[in-house]
Amino acid sequence: MTSRLYTDAVFQAHDTGYGHPECGERLAAVLSALEGPEFAPLERRQPEAAHSEQLEAVHNARHVARLLESIPSRGNRLLDADTVVSPDSGQAALRAAGAVCQAVDAVVAGEVRNAFCAVRPPGHHATPARSMGFCLFNNVAVAAAHARSRHGLERVVIVDFDVHHGNGTQDFCWDRPNFMYVSSHQWPLYPGTGDSQERGGSDNVLNLPLRPGAGSAEMREAYSAKVFPAIERFRPELILVSAGFDAHCLDPLAGLEWTDDDYGWLGQRLVELADRLCDGRLVATLEGGYHLAALGRSVASQMREMMKA
Amino acid sequence: MFEFVGKKVADAMSSPPVSVRDHTTLAEVDALLDEHGFNGCPVVDGDGRLLGLVTGFDVLRAFRITPDALVPPYHRIMASPVVEHMRKAPITMTPDTPLTRVLQRMLDLGNTGFPVVEEGRLVGVVTRRDVLRVLRECAPPGDGS
Numbered sequence: 001m002t003s004r005l006y007t008d009a010v011f012q013a014h015d016t017g018y019g020h021p022e023c024g025e026r027l028a029a030v031l032s033a034l035e036g037p038e039f040a041p042l043e044r045r046q047p048e049a050a051h052s053e054q055l056e057a058v059h060n061a062r063h064v065a066r067l068l069e070s071i072p073s074r075g076n077r078l079l080d081a082d083t084v085v086s087p088d089s090g091q092a093a094l095r096a097a098g099a100v101c102q103a104v105d106a107v108v109a110g111e112v113r114n115a116f117c118a119v120r121p122p123g124h125h126a127t128p129a130r131s132m133g134f135c136l137f138n139n140v141a142v143a144a145a146h147a148r149s150r151h152g153l154e155r156v157v158i159v160d161f162d163v164h165h166g167n168g169t170q171d172f173c174w175d176r177p178n179f180m181y182v183s184s185h186q187w188p189l190y191p192g193t194g195d196s197q198e199r200g201g202s203d204n205v206l207n208l209p210l211r212p213g214a215g216s217a218e219m220r221e222a223y224s225a226k227v228f229p230a231i232e233r234f235r236p237e238l239i240l241v242s243a244g245f246d247a248h249c250l251d252p253l254a255g256l257e258w259t260d261d262d263y264g265w266l267g268q269r270l271v272e273l274a275d276r277l278c279d280g281r282l283v284a285t286l287e288g289g290y291h292l293a294a295l296g297r298s299v300a301s302q303m304r305e306m307m308k309a
Numbered sequence: 310m311f312e313f314v315g316k317k318v319a320d321a322m323s324s325p326p327v328s329v330r331d332h333t334t335l336a337e338v339d340a341l342l343d344e345h346g347f348n349g350c351p352v353v354d355g356d357g358r359l360l361g362l363v364t365g366f367d368v369l370r371a372f373r374i375t376p377d378a379l380v381p382p383y384h385r386i387m388a389s390p391v392v393e394h395m396r397k398a399p400i401t402m403t404p405d406t407p408l409t410r411v412l413q414r415m416l417d418l419g420n421t422g423f424p425v426v427e428e429g430r431l432v433g434v435v436t437r438r439d440v441l442r443v444l445r446e447c448a449p450p451g452d453g454s
Contacts, residue, residue, distance in 0.1 A: 019312030019447075212413075252314045252407030290314065291407065 003307045004043040004106060006099040007031065007118040014092035014120050016084040017076045021253060021290040022121070022134040030118050030286065033296030034303060042307065043112065047099035047119075049091065050142060054101055057145035058138055058172055063129045067093075067136060079131050093121055093136035096285075100143035101150075103283040104238065108151045113309045114274065116243070117285040118299070124166030124242045124287050125191060133164070133191055139285050140242050141172040144179050147238050154178055157236040159227065160185075161266060162244020162287040163254040165194030169242065170205055177202040180234045182227050184208040184219065186247070186254050206230050210247075215257035219247070220265065231273055239274045239282045245289030245298040253290050263298040267305030280309050313447040318411060319404035321443045322425045322433030328353045329391055331360055336387035339368050351424040351431050352395045359424055359431045361395035368394065401426040402435055412440050 012024035034042065055064050070077060071090040078084055096119035103115035123140055125133030140158055147153045158173065160166040160183040170193065173181040185194050187209030194207045208222045231239070245263060247256040274282040284302065289295035328351045329338055341350060342365055349364030371394050372381045402411055402423045411423065415437060422436035 017311070019315055021311060021314040213417075250405070250407065250410070252409040255410070255413050293405075 002041060002043050002112050003303070003309070004045055004103065004112040004115040005034065005118060006045050006047045006103050006115060008046050008095050008099070010088055010092045010095055011118070011120040013088035015076065015086035015088065016134075017086075020084060022288070024120070025292055026289065026295060027118060027120055029292040029296040030299045033300040034118075039300075039303065039307075042303070045102070047095050047102050047117075049094035050097035050101055050137070054142055054146050055097060055137055057149060058141045059126070059128050064137075067131055083131055083134055083136075085136070089121070089136065095119070096121060096123065097137045097139045097142040100139045100240075100283060100285045101146040103285075104143050104147045104240075105150070107281045107283055108147065108153070108238065113280045114271070114282040114306045115284070116299075116303055116306060117283070119286055122244070122287040123285070124160055124162060124169045124244070125164070127168040127171045132168075134288070135168065138168045138172060140240050141169050143283065143285070144172070144240055148178055153237045155180070155234060155236045156238045156240060157182065157231050157234055158240045158242060159231070159270065160242035160244070160287070161247065162242055163247040163251065163256055164190050164244065164288060165207065166242055166287070167191050167193040170194070170198065170200075173200060173205060175201040177204055180204045180206070180230075180236070182206045182208075182230060184210060184222060184227065184247075186210055186212055186214070186256050189254060210256060212255040213257060215249070216259055216262050219256075219258055219262060223266065223269065228269060228273060232277065235277060237278050237281070239270060239278060241270060241282065241284035242287045243284040243299075243302065244287030245295050248289065248291060248294040248298055250291040250294040251289065253288070260294070260297045260301050264301035264305055267302035271305050271309045275309065282306070282309075310447060310449070313444055314407070314409060316408040316443050316447065317404060318402045318406045318408065318425055318433070318435050321408055321439040322404070322435040323439065324425070324433035326351060326424070326431060326434040328431055329363070330355070331392040332390045334388050335368055335371060335391055335394060338363055338391050339387065342368075348421040348436075351434060352391055353431050357430045359399075359401065359426050359429065360392065361397045362399035362424060363391050363395040367396060370394070399424060403427060404432065408440055408443060411435055415440070
């Protein structure tokens with residue numbers, strides 16, 4: 001069965017202003033790395049915008065309305081020190097969340113084995129009531145809630161290997177035992193959450209803080225010894241992945257030392273786990289990753305493994 | 310300050326860098342560091358390949374008291390080639406390395422600068438002053454954040 005890629009030109013039109021690391025060129029780098037004959041079998045789809053009911057399963061309605069009202073008709077507007085919106089940001093944010101939901105629909109229906117959502121803005125810092133850290137809506141959380149409400153899934157795991165802790169996703173999962181959140185991240189680092197003592201309302205959160213400078217060996221050890229066994233015990237019906245590529249050794253925003261191959265290794269292991277536990281159902285969505293060349297290569301490494309499934 | 314995040318070593322380094330050959334004497338190195346106010350200097354072979362890094366600290370270290378002599382012989386030591394005193398396999402950067410990474414390495418290691426290497430060849434040097442200069446250039450005008 002095939003893999004599918006969800007993306008849209010509006011994700012590049014979300015303009016964060018001159019010099020901002022979370023820029024449209026990131027998506028261009030990802031898409032150009034996924035050109036060429038080896039990626040020809042990848043089905044490409046344009047997503048539709050998420051519905052307000054889908055968003056409001058995660059975010060409070062007032063926040064959704066206020067965010068969409070804050071989108072400027074021209075120029076840029078700063079929501080906090082890091083988070084910038086422009087005229088196309090509302091549409092981009094809605095389609096980013098929509099993409100992950102539609103990828104879940106396709107994977108659960110068995111149309112495709114797995115899917116990657118090449119979207120902007122990223123989502124994992126967005127909390128139920130606040131946009132922050134380059135993130136507007138929490139795309140992966142919206143998709144997890146959608147998997148439960150639309151498809152009746154009882155157990156959904158979210159694996160987050162972005163170098164920053166996904167505080168928004170953790171907040172969403174904390175008191176919801178149907179969801180498990182597992183994150184590896186550099187610590188200390190933005191946003192400051194993700195201590196290993198933060199374990200969720202029903203032991204359904206697993207945080208693996210990594211010291212600055214941690215490389216391939218430490219990452220592989222942490223995933224093999226802790227992450228994969230925890231996912232096995234949870235017996236998910238769907239694996240969602242917050243795929244940030246900023247733990248790469250070239251990334252300018254952090255200090256971990258992962259390589260292109262590490263993302264291939266992670267992709268391969270997650271695909272194996274999905275095969276064994278949930279008929280291969282796996283949906284990954286782009287979070288961070290700010291070194292353009294490293295981002296493109298790392299996404300390609302992961303995609304290659306997903307396409308072997 | 311977003312602009313700084315996108316800056317690479319290539320945007321900040323001195324290029325071509327001042328370097329010395331493997332056979333340069335310690336006396337010549339000492340004079341060169343003094344003349345330019347450098348903390349250190351890369352050492353290259355005849356093809357421009359990086360062999361090591363020599364700093365004022367390494368020159369000083371050559372005068373460590375050892376069992377070889379009661380008092381370190383100044384002229385003999387200063388006439389010896391730098392290749393005997395340099396640090397081999399120094400930590401290097403590439404032109405593509407983000408400056409944020411360079412800054413972090415300087416803080417972690419206490420280095421004042423790094424040789425910049427591309428395919429084994431020395432192409433530049435990036436120092437604390439270079440990083441500070443680019444930080445300044447990327448700052449927004451006035452007292453904005």
